[in-house]
């Protein structure tokens with residue numbers, strides 16, 4: 373354990389107080405599936421997802437610049453040795469109470485909402501869309517942060533205005549959609565469909581809108597292999613499908629504590645994370 377005060381613990385990540393208006397975001401090798409954290413770690417998952425976040429911060433800086441916004445990353449080397457490579461030293465922000473989600477494809481809760489209302493939030497959609505369909509335009513589908521372990525609660529744009537004011541709400545929507553569009557374009561060039569993503573923003577001590585948290589990772593986004601994309605059914609997850617399929621085949625009831633993963637599923641899943649990183653960034657994962 374790090375000798376820093378723990379600020380927050382998620383399913384697969386922790387946040388520590390690094391003093392002087394700084395935090396340490398640590399990504400573990402834990403993997404979650406069907407809302408359960410599995411007992412078997414995926415070696416290097418934390419390091420791959422941290423390296424991917426760092427790379428996305430670099431790729432998305434031009435978009436942030438357009439909006440006069442910044443990002444919170446300070447360093448990945450100025451971190452304790454025991455978490456080297458899987459920790460980000462970041463500026464402490466005053467986080468805005470909105471989970472900013474952009475969807476470019478219909479899936480999960482989006483499909484449920486669409487099948488009930490023919491739209492997603494306040495955005496009417498054409499008829500005939502199915503699970504996995506690409507949306508005519510990406511849609512901003514915000515939610516409020518739930519307590520740890522709970523699901524985020526979908527909210528509409530008016531509720532975002534209520535939380536952060538009209539101008540800030542419009543800024544969050546436009547910036548979230550711009551970041552998603554740029555990320556989806558880069559990902560598709562690398563053979564990965566970025567179906568949706570969740571980003572979080574905060575205000576820096578100077579009051580500047582700042583992109584926080586992790587960015588465009590397979591844990592904060594739906595990654596689908598482009599080659600298997602076929603609307604009409606649930607799309608296979610780029611990184612978690614081996615785990616999901618094995619858990620289903622194991623007979624696990626999805627309620628009792630999940631079973632250990634076999635070595636071959638662990639190895640194949642590790643390879644998916646490494647391959648996603650190398651395909652997206654064009655860099656070898658060390």
Ligand SMILES: Nc1ncnc(-c2cnn(Cc3cccc(F)c3)c2)c1Cl
Pocket residue numbers: 380381382383385386387395397398444462463464465466467574584585
């Ligand atoms: N730059 C920032 N300033 C202030 N607060 C945060 C912050 C706090 N929590 N989270 C979400 C989270 C990230 C990882 C592990 C968790 F358990 C929870 C983000 C950040 Cl990133």
